[in-house]
Amino acid sequence: MEKASAAPGNxxxxxxxxxxxxxxxxxxxxxxxxxxxxxxxxxxxxLGPWFxxxxxxxxxxxxxxxxxxxxxxxxxIMQSLATGFIPYQDALIGVAIVIAFYLLVGGRVFCSWVCxxxxxxxxxxALRRKLGxxxxxxxxxxxxxxxxxxxxxxxxxxxxxxxxxxxPVSMLHRGLIFGMGFGWLVVLGVFIYxxxxxxxxxxxxxxxxxxxxxxxNRTALPRVSAERRxxxxxxxxxxxxxxxxxxxxxxxxxxxxPLIKDxxxxxxxxxxxxxALDVFRFTTxxxxxxxxxxxx
Amino acid sequence: MVASMPVKDxxxxxxxxxxxxxxxxxxxCLFSLxxxxxxxxxxxxxxxxxxxxxxxAEDAFLAACLRCGLCVHGCPYDMLKLASPGTPVATxxxxxxxxxxxxxxxxxxxxxxxxxxxxLDRSLKDIGKARMGLAALVDQETCLNFLGLxxxxxxxxxxxxxxxxxxxxxxxxxxxxxxxxxxTVHSEHCTxxxxxxxxxxxxxAAIKIYPVKLAKGKLPDHxxxxxxxxxAHGGSLIGDQIQMPVRGMEGAAGSAAVPSQPALDSTWKx
Numbered sequence: 123m124e125k126a127s128a129a130p131g132n133x134x135x136x137x138x139x140x141x142x143x144x145x146x147x148x149x150x151x152x153x154x155x156x157x158x159x160x161x162x163x164x165x166x167x168x169l170g171p172w173f174x175x176x177x178x179x180x181x182x183x184x185x186x187x188x189x190x191x192x193x194x195x196x197x198x199i200m201q202s203l204a205t206g207f208i209p210y211q212d213a214l215i216g217v218a219i220v221i222a223f224y225l226l227v228g229g230r231v232f233c234s235w236v237c238x239x240x241x242x243x244x245x246x247x248a249l250r251r252k253l254g255x256x257x258x259x260x261x262x263x264x265x266x267x268x269x270x271x272x273x274x275x276x277x278x279x280x281x282x283x284x285x286x287x288x289x290p291v292s293m294l295h296r297g298l299i300f301g302m303g304f305g306w307l308v309v310l311g312v313f314i315y316x317x318x319x320x321x322x323x324x325x326x327x328x329x330x331x332x333x334x335x336x337x338x339n340r341t342a343l344p345r346v347s348a349e350r351r352x353x354x355x356x357x358x359x360x361x362x363x364x365x366x367x368x369x370x371x372x373x374x375x376x377x378x379x380p381l382i383k384d385x386x387x388x389x390x391x392x393x394x395x396x397x398a399l400d401v402f403r404f405t406t407x408x409x410x411x412x413x414x415x416x417x418x
Numbered sequence: 419m420v421a422s423m424p425v426k427d428x429x430x431x432x433x434x435x436x437x438x439x440x441x442x443x444x445x446x447c448l449f450s451l452x453x454x455x456x457x458x459x460x461x462x463x464x465x466x467x468x469x470x471x472x473x474x475a476e477d478a479f480l481a482a483c484l485r486c487g488l489c490v491h492g493c494p495y496d497m498l499k500l501a502s503p504g505t506p507v508a509t510x511x512x513x514x515x516x517x518x519x520x521x522x523x524x525x526x527x528x529x530x531x532x533x534x535x536x537x538l539d540r541s542l543k544d545i546g547k548a549r550m551g552l553a554a555l556v557d558q559e560t561c562l563n564f565l566g567l568x569x570x571x572x573x574x575x576x577x578x579x580x581x582x583x584x585x586x587x588x589x590x591x592x593x594x595x596x597x598x599x600x601x602t603v604h605s606e607h608c609t610x611x612x613x614x615x616x617x618x619x620x621x622x623a624a625i626k627i628y629p630v631k632l633a634k635g636k637l638p639d640h641x642x643x644x645x646x647x648x649x650a651h652g653g654s655l656i657g658d659q660i661q662m663p664v665r666g667m668e669g670a671a672g673s674a675a676v677p678s679q680p681a682l683d684s685t686w687k688x
Contacts, residue, residue, distance in 0.1 A: 170491060183510070184486035184534050192534055198484050202535065205481035212534035213484060262442045272450030276457075282480045284450070284457040287509050292485065296500060296510055300487050303502025 150395025159235045167299050182236070182295045183286075184216060192216035195292075197270075197334045201285060204277040221338060227389070228342030229335035233325060234365070234390035237332075238295045242309055243325050243365075246316035251362065260320035263368075263386075266333035273330060290324070291331050322365050326386075339385040345407045346393060348373040348380040353399045360393035360402070374401070381407060457508075464506050465628050467513040468610060470498055471521060471548035472530040472538040476629075482537035485510025492532030495522045516612025516627040521550060523577050523611050546578065551610030552633035553583070553603045553625055561624040563601055566590055572614035572625045573601050581607035583614060601625065605634060 167185070169175040178187050184194040194216030202209055224232060234240055273285045286292060290308045297305040312324045325332055348354070351374050360374070361367045369384035370393060394402040461480055463469075470489050473479050489512050490498040497519035501507035512529075514521065523545045530538040542548060553572075555561055562569035563585070576583040585599040601614075603625075612627045627633075648654055 176491070179491035179532070180486040180488040180534075184484045184488060186488060186532070186534070194484065194486075194534065198486075202482060202484065207478070207481040207536075209482065209484075209535040210533075210540070213536075216534060261445070262438065264439070265442050265446055268443045268446030269450065272447045273453065275447075276450040276454035280454040280458055281477055282454070282457045282461060282508075283483070283485065284453050286485050287457045287460055288453060292510065293503060296485065296487065297502060300490065300500040301502045304504030305502055308503065 150392075152391030152395050156235050156390060157241070160238065160241060163236055164238060164295070164298065167295070171299055181292070181299050182238075183292050184213060191219070193220050195331075196221060196338070197285070197331050198283065198292075200274060200334065201277045201283040204274045205281045205283070206278070224335060224338045225341050226343055228344065228387075229338030230332065230386065230388040231342070232335045233329075233332050234388035237291055238298065239291050239309070239312060239329075240325070242294070242313050243316045243322065246313045247322055247365070250317050250321060255318065258319045258321065258323075260323050261327050263327050265327050266330050269328065270330035270333045285330065289331065291329070326366055336385045339387070341407075342389065343406050344389060344404055345409075346373075346382045346387065346389065346391065346402050347405045347409060348382070348401050349403055349405070350399065350401045351375075351380050354401050355399060357398065359396045359398070363392040363396050365390065365392075381405070381409065383407065460506075461508045462506075463508070463513075463629070465632055466515055466517070466626075467501075467507045468516060468521075468551045468612065468627060468629070470512050470514070470529045470538055471523075471527055471545060471550055471609070472533075472540070472542035473550070474537055474539060479537050480508055480511070482535050483511050484535045484537070486534065487512065488532040488534060489529040489538060492528040494524065494528060495519070497521060498529065514612070516551070516610075516615040517623060518616070520612030520616045521548075521609075523548070523609060546607075546609060548609045548611075549630055551612070551627040552605055552630045553608050553610065553612075553614050553627050554633045555601055555603060555625045557624040560620055560622075561601070562619070563599055564624075566592060566596060566598060568599065569619060570599065570601070571617050571619055575613045575617040577611060577613060578607045578609065582609070605630075 166178045167181060169177055170179060178185055180186055182195060183198050184192070186192055192212045192215055194213045196217055199209065199213060199217045202213075276284045288308065290312045293305040294309050297303065316323050316325075320327060348370070354374060360370055364370055365388060366384070366386040369382050369387040372384070373380050373382045389404075391404060394400075394404065461476075463476055469476075469479060470493075474482055485500070487500045487510075490500055497514050498512045499514060501509055501511050501513060503509050507513050525545060527542060527545050527548075530540055530542055533540075555572075558564045570585065573579065573583045573585055582604055584602050584604065586602045588598040588600060590596040590598045610627050610630070614625045615623045615627050618625050
């Protein structure tokens with residue numbers, strides 16, 4: 123309020139180059155693209171129910187695009203198969219397309235470029251940083267894999283897609299399209315958990331959907347490389363923003379390949395844009411240059 | 419670094435890792451099992467919630483349904499809903515409430531065509547064979563036809579009129595000069611679309627759709643209906659019976675043409 127009323131008379135400030143909206147938010151190209159991707163994909167799903175433009179029907183669990191392209195989530199199919207049910211070909215073709223796509227671009231690209239919970243946990247992480255919340259306790263990062271195994275066994279034992287009763291990812295996406303009900307509570311739970319209990323707790327430690335996609339993240343073509351790691355001045359900015367900070371160290375501080383090949387890397391590109399020294403850049407997993415200097 | 423450590427330390431470290439691992443694994447497994455228990459409880463389908471046409475039996479349906487909502491988007495009448503958290507239907511699964519919006523029984527069954535997993539069975543080609551539930555005239559105390567009126571609305575809106583619902587004519591003993599036309603559901607034709615329940619004119623419907631399992635009784639396997647057996651056999655299975663004469667009842671009511679009651683008052687007007 124005070125700022126707004128003072129602004130018109132404050133001419134010297136207006137002359138000096140004011141930081142742009144995105145700069146103030148510390149947004150860069152990749153974050154902007156990611157938000158566009160997340161909003162765009164959600165928007166495609168919402169065009170039908172909101173405006174009657176049916177390009178995509180269904181939701182992230184299983185969808186149909188323009189009546190020809192079926193897409194199905196691998197974890198859903200894994201649960202269904204675990205119960206002993208063999209789905210129709212449509213769902214199986216859908217899951218094959220999804221698996222092939224993510225094997226190519228990196229499984230956890232889903233997490234940072236598609237998943238509707240990502241903005242929620244990103245917001246929790248940003249607020250956590252802003253408020254300087256340091257405490258809490260995160261479970262082991264392997265918990266998600268145990269959870270994945272546990273829920274598949276439970277699906278087998280109960281003949282039900284058990285994870286779908288609590289899955290915040292499908293609940294949020296489904297809710298936005300078909301009606302939230304009390305699904306907000308689960309999403310709010312994830313936000314509070316990430317904010318107060320465990321830093322990056324949900325995506326980085328618990329989500330079995332992310333775990334499933336991480337299993338598809340070993341052959342990704344695009345990878346981030348700490349190509350100019352010699353220039354690193356240990357400011358820790360990349361570690362602060364990275365949703366999976368442990369993936370950076372081997373590439374940045376190691377002596378072999380500067381490629382971040384860890385299957386937990388989500389290819390979000392945050393490290394690239396926060397680094398003041400342009401240490402990182404997107405490249406392919408075949409990029410062999412360890413010490414190539416980039417001219418910018 | 420580990421290699422340079424004394425053996426004792428690395429062993430201790432290994433055991434510590436192992437115990438931490440066991441804790442994580444145990445926690446995850448316990449959580450999963452608890453989730454399984456919760457899921458079973460949360461999967462109890464309330465009687466008013468009906469599955470779309472072609473849905474597999476409930477247990478198989480819960481294993482097959484991907485919770486994607488393609489059937490909901492496939493429905494041209496927008497009558498299917500996806501259960502949201504807080505609704506007493508398994509989260510993300512499709513259902514409809516007959517009293518709100520019944521199934522319009524499309525001939526091409528687009529919801530079944532849209533289902534990618536087979537939770538809605540594509541072997542259902544004729545919507546007349548769908549069994550989403552079964553209508554039951556549950557309240558004879560309030561049904562207007564049972565009270566002697568000619569409401570007939572459930573009968574008239576039924577898409578399988580005169581097969582799934584018929585009007586059975588009965589003598590009305592209250593006025594003694596009228597008929598009762600009782601809406602009667604026939605399970606071999608009723609698809610459970612819910613049109614009758616939606617259309618019932620009462621503030622609370624007297625005819626309702628229930629899951630077939632709830633609505634339908636079952637005769638013991640050894641029961642035979644004499645009229646069916648006789649028809650199948652082309653005559654009585656035990657041959658013609660000798661008609662025994664009734665002695666000492668001559669002149670009694672029912673035994674002769676003597677009217678036992680006075681004739682109806684021919685001057686009566688409704």
